[in-house]
Amino acid sequence: MSNPPTVVLVHGAFADASSFRALIPELLDSGLPVVAPAVPNRSLNGDAAYIASVVRQIPGDVVLVGHSYGGAVITVAGAEDNVRALVYLAGYALEEGESLGELQGRFPDSDLATALVQTEYPLPDGGTGVDVSVDPAKVHDVFAADVDPETTRVLAVAQRPLAAAAFGEPASAAAWKAKPSWGIVSTSDRTINPDVERFGYERAGATVTELDSSHLVMLSHPKEAADVVREAVRATER
Template structure:
């Protein structure tokens, strides 16, 4: 009996290894560079990372300071420089602005936007949201005397982290970092999605970035897209679907 169980486990391990090798052989990109959004850090990708690694991708989660667009782009470009190319560059929320600017790097072969902003050249995140009704979650932003924004605990619970467990929401509230208010007002000087294949996850129940904006961006970028009935943190509520689109972008 023990021998039978051992053989079965070995067989399953061999099958899993074969699947990983098969997927890796189909990938044109070698590394997924993941760029978090405002009020977050690289751990916001923790559910997606193992799925990408199991598919054969190397993964780098950037830790951006979220103090300025220039600073975040510089951090992201260093990650791209150190990564094995080609790279699929992924951004969530504010990270979409960052990858729009940083994605012009020659090592970047495709872009993935996850419930993210995708401004055009000369536009800022504020510019592209101005013609849409303000989402409810924006009322929960709190600015301190130094110009840094945070989200209230109620805002995290109801809007930013909608769809997660109470324990997950509490962790997000505790670890959130400040996001300087000048950053979303800064326009991008390049729009990489004009020149690189783009993929977009539209979160249809997002209360931070208008879903209508996300859908319009799909049209503007002629992006390959999926829609998930998710709030803002789609990579945490629908990690399998998000990972599948990233893998598709890497193929």
């Protein structure tokens, strides 16, 4: 493969870029350059602007891969000119002007709704914001039931919370309207209702793969997740 695109991996809420640690070697061994930035998890469009700034500084084409909330981020950041394709891993494919809360509100709640913990953090203006994370005791069952318990024990205490305000922020763009997309539905997902994933992907015209997986599909099924990324690369090669 000459001049392969760079795969940019965008993590979701309650996680960081290390959540891709099983997927990254699969992609690197395929000859694909990989970048896995840390998402601030402060606001949807702010996080997308940060990822877009990373993408703009990468020479050549990019395939954006977003897990969970990271799917919403790539939906906006994917409007960058050098983004070739979008890949959603158990993610949110939002419509322009739609929020995470609005998309989720179309469907019954997942188990995540009763597993969230709220904490306060200081805002630059002197006010107080609210962070959302998962009760550490519920991370394995709700977030990663098919992942090694020793791994989830670490994930539970190393969470990167999401600012609660991000749930209500409307997406400023929907890159899937102009870019081809692929999506994995985690059929045993207890963090996002799998029907939320299916609905967003169908609306986006994505090529869909369904896997019997928990929410952390890239940790429990890295080879299958890598196959979908490689398919997106091949299908949009130029």
